[in-house]
Amino acid sequence: MSAARKKKTNAEDYLRMYRQMVRIRAFEDRANQLYLSAKMPGLTHMYSGQEAVAVGICEALTATDRITSTHRGHGHCVAKGANFKEMFCELLGKEEGYCRGKGGSMHIADQSNGNLGANAIVGGSMGIATGAALSAKRLGTGDVAVCFFGDGATAQGLWYEVMNMAALWGLPVIYACENNGYSEYTKTDEIAAGSLTARAEAFGIEAHVVDGQDVLAVNDLTQKLVARARKGEGPFFIQLDTYRYHGHHVGDINREYYRSKDEEALWRSERDPIVNFGKWLVDQGISSSDDLDKVKSEVEADADAAVAYAEAAPYPDTREVDMHVYAPSAA
Amino acid sequence: MREITLSKAVNEAIAEEMRRDETIFLLGEDVAEAGTPFKVLSGLVEEFGTERVIDTPISEPGFTGIAVGAALTGSRPIVDLMFGDFLFLIMDQLCNQAAKAYYMSGGKLNVPMVLRTNLGATRRSAAQHSQSLHALVAHIPGLKVALPSSAYEAKGLMKTAIRDNNPVVIFEDKLMYQDKAPVPEEEYLIPFGEANVKREGKDITLIGTSSMVQVAEAAAEILAKEGIEAEVIDPRTIVPLDEETLLRSVKKTSRAIVIDEGHQSYGITGEIASRLNEKAFYHLDAPVVRMGAMDVPVPFSPALEDLTVPTVEKVTAMARRLVAGEMIHAA
Ligand SMILES: Cc1ncc(C[n+]2csc(CCOP(=O)(O)OP(=O)(O)O)c2C)c(N)n1
Ligand SMILES: [Mg+2]
Numbered sequence: 001m002s003a004a005r006k007k008k009t010n011a012e013d014y015l016r017m018y019r020q021m022v023r024i025r026a027f028e029d030r031a032n033q034l035y036l037s038a039k040m041p042g043l044t045h046m047y048s049g050q051e052a053v054a055v056g057i058c059e060a061l062t063a064t065d066r067i068t069s070t071h072r073g074h075g076h077c078v079a080k081g082a083n084f085k086e087m088f089c090e091l092l093g094k095e096e097g098y099c100r101g102k103g104g105s106m107h108i109a110d111q112s113n114g115n116l117g118a119n120a121i122v123g124g125s126m127g128i129a130t131g132a133a134l135s136a137k138r139l140g141t142g143d144v145a146v147c148f149f150g151d152g153a154t155a156q157g158l159w160y161e162v163m164n165m166a167a168l169w170g171l172p173v174i175y176a177c178e179n180n181g182y183s184e185y186t187k188t189d190e191i192a193a194g195s196l197t198a199r200a201e202a203f204g205i206e207a208h209v210v211d212g213q214d215v216l217a218v219n220d221l222t223q224k225l226v227a228r229a230r231k232g233e234g235p236f237f238i239q240l241d242t243y244r245y246h247g248h249h250v251g252d253i254n255r256e257y258y259r260s261k262d263e264e265a266l267w268r269s270e271r272d273p274i275v276n277f278g279k280w281l282v283d284q285g286i287s288s289s290d291d292l293d294k295v296k297s298e299v300e301a302d303a304d305a306a307v308a309y310a311e312a313a314p315y316p317d318t319r320e321v322d323m324h325v326y327a328p329s330a331a
Numbered sequence: 332m333r334e335i336t337l338s339k340a341v342n343e344a345i346a347e348e349m350r351r352d353e354t355i356f357l358l359g360e361d362v363a364e365a366g367t368p369f370k371v372l373s374g375l376v377e378e379f380g381t382e383r384v385i386d387t388p389i390s391e392p393g394f395t396g397i398a399v400g401a402a403l404t405g406s407r408p409i410v411d412l413m414f415g416d417f418l419f420l421i422m423d424q425l426c427n428q429a430a431k432a433y434y435m436s437g438g439k440l441n442v443p444m445v446l447r448t449n450l451g452a453t454r455r456s457a458a459q460h461s462q463s464l465h466a467l468v469a470h471i472p473g474l475k476v477a478l479p480s481s482a483y484e485a486k487g488l489m490k491t492a493i494r495d496n497n498p499v500v501i502f503e504d505k506l507m508y509q510d511k512a513p514v515p516e517e518e519y520l521i522p523f524g525e526a527n528v529k530r531e532g533k534d535i536t537l538i539g540t541s542s543m544v545q546v547a548e549a550a551a552e553i554l555a556k557e558g559i560e561a562e563v564i565d566p567r568t569i570v571p572l573d574e575e576t577l578l579r580s581v582k583k584t585s586r587a588i589v590i591d592e593g594h595q596s597y598g599i600t601g602e603i604a605s606r607l608n609e610k611a612f613y614h615l616d617a618p619v620v621r622m623g624a625m626d627v628p629v630p631f632s633p634a635l636e637d638l639t640v641p642t643v644e645k646v647t648a649m650a651r652r653l654v655a656g657e658m659i660h661a662a
Binding site for chain 2 (some may be wrong): 102106212
């Protein structure tokens with residue numbers, strides 16, 4: 001864990017962060033299982049391994065701060081405050097899902113907690129996050145927007161257009177690039193020239209690199225940047241170095257042709273964000289391993305109950321198929 | 332005759348053409364080692380090397396534009412667009428640049444380029460990975476549009492597309508990659524603008540595109556048992572469109588249904604129906620009926636998604652009503 005920690009004073013915050021990371025892992029383990037047992041329609045992309053990014057960032061935000069998420073979006077959704085029940089219902093296409101089953105894994109959105117939605121278009125949310133920041137500025141809400149995207153998404157031209165405007169207009173947006181080293185089945189090194197931070201800096205945007213496996217490092221940095229963004233000092237860019245444990249999507253099982261098992265094992269055994277943070281909490285005397293185990297079993301029971309609930313829940317009525325195409329208007 | 336999958340047919344067509352013509356190269360996301368997420372291009376990089384099978388960053392407008400430039404200057408690029416839904420990202424390069432170069436230059440510049448992509452819903456991939464957007468490009472003069480309905484068509488149309496001196500967009504149905512069909516070992520090409528009469532009949536004409544040809548054939552099979560002889564026609568290319576074959580059939584049967592997986596409004600079904608109504612009006616016993624996908628974004632939930640596409644049951648029911656002389660859609 002990174003140095004310079006304030007001890008014990010923030011015990012409650014620390015434990016909440018731990019729990020949130022455990023919740024993401026538990027959610028993903030079950031989502032993966034649902035896929036493998038052919039109970040989940042379609043495909044999904046696992047967030048496991050990257051928990052410290054979503055949690056470190058979202059724990060620095062308020063409920064009205066906005067985020068935009070990605071195809072690998074369950075972690076962001078949980079971290080921003082979503083419930084398991086509505087999430088699993090959405091993954092199974094059930095009526096009680098966050099999007100009434102219309103969105104599914106790749107479009108899950110949780111309006112109630114400021115999550116403007118996952119996105120199946122890589123980079124597709126960069127404009128949306130920037131627009132949310134423009135809106136916050138115009139309306140004077142003091143909210144910030146965080147745009148999550150992957151390293152592969154930095155190849156999308158849209159990012160450069162919106163960074164330019166965000167910088168020109170001093171918008172309260174934080175571009176958070178989760179650098180997990182891969183775009184699908186390709187090492188991102190092979191398809192990204194130069195440095196990512198330099199790209200942001202070219203627009204005069206302050207850029208940071210942080211260890212995305214270290215939830216406290218992520219949280220410390222984000223808290224500072226969020227506070228400054230609220231004062232009009234944005235935008236900012238953060239590159240968070242991290243790793244995805246599973247394949248690109250749940251069906252990507254045989255992947256040694258692009259990523260070695262040794263590399264995967266190393267990240268899991270040495271760099272796991274939950275294990276390492278757990279150790280730190282115990283070392284610092286903030287928690288005991290028994291207490292952490294208890295958190296884990298509580299969360300897992302919760303997740304199991306939510307899965308069972310979602311499996312039994314009804315599909316939307318067929319009449320919903322052409323509802324929600326157009327929002328009702330006054331005129 | 333041997334039977335191969337649609338996926339293999341596309342692969343063979345591209346490999347054969349690349350062996351024949353050095354100026355052909357292929358580019359797109361994860362086309363090399365990964366052979367695309369659908370594994371359609373597996374083996375090509377091993378034979379042709381990374382100079383001719385090029386992995387790109389996730390920069391669709393960028394690599395499409397590069398292909399247009401290369402096509403204008405002596406190369407014959409094949410662009411791989413992973414999902415048809417990403418057409419929205421490349422519309423300028425395809426529709427403003429590629430489509431118009433020959434005309435705007437008074438015939439001096441041309442763009443011999445193939446864009447291969449896909450269409451098709453019911454894969455539980457939700458609204459941004461399930462669209463059938465061929466009408467969008469068919470609307471733009473200068474682009475040719477092919478819709479293979481089986482492995483046989485996929486191979487023959489791909490080879491013709493590669494040899495065409497214009498930009499050609501080929502849409503494969505992503506649910507058909509593993510479907511097998513008889514494909515000769517010997518070389519063959521399928522000319523553009525030649526519809527295929529799949530089944531002869533005298534009572535009603537069923538015009539289907541892409542996988543809707545299978546739907547039409549299955550419907551015809553059921554109708555035959557009831558004494559209704561349906562003629563099934565696959566236009567194979569919608570630009571150019573073989574009007575003659577369609578008109579000849581409709582003049583004989585005096586009734587027609589056009590079935591296509593694009594949205595029904597402002598789509599392919601409307602265009603074909605309108606041409607038949609205009610040019611065969613005095614031979615018709617009923618207005619030509621359109622059967623497209625519902626005018627809604629494709630929902631994720633299986634309970635809703637299956638309602639949005641034309642099915643064998645719906646086509647059969649409609650055909651029965653038409654043949655019985657019922658007034659369909661009469662205002
Ligand atoms: C515009 C667009 N192009 C391509 C894809 C297909 N695709 C989905 S995820 C992905 C890789 C994204 O890599 P990255 O941004 O690093 O995110 P990660 O999957 O690593 O979380 C690709 C190419 C897409 N969904 N959207
Ligand atoms: Mg990545």
